[in-house]
Amino acid sequence: MGQWLRERRPPTQSLFASRERSGAVAVRMLFAGAMLGYFTFIALFFQGVQGDSPLIAGFAFLPVLW
Numbered sequence: 001m002g003q004w005l006r007e008r009r010p011p012t013q014s015l016f017a018s019r020e021r022s023g024a025v026a027v028r029m030l031f032a033g034a035m036l037g038y039f040t041f042i043a044l045f046f047q048g049v050q051g052d053s054p055l056i057a058g059f060a061f062l063p064v065l066w
Helices: 002-007 011-015 019-048 054-060
Strands: none
Touching: 019 054
């Protein structure tokens, strides 16, 4: 078992094994960051500008998530 573990590559090393995979990982990370910013600022907009409660602002996201 120990020999097998020493011969295995770390899982993160396989993420950057090819240019296509590296590009896909980078785009996915950018997309996830953009979605995080979108949800944060839209929730703040619903609560601050429109005056909704946090519960109503959360319900407003249901059509986006489904």
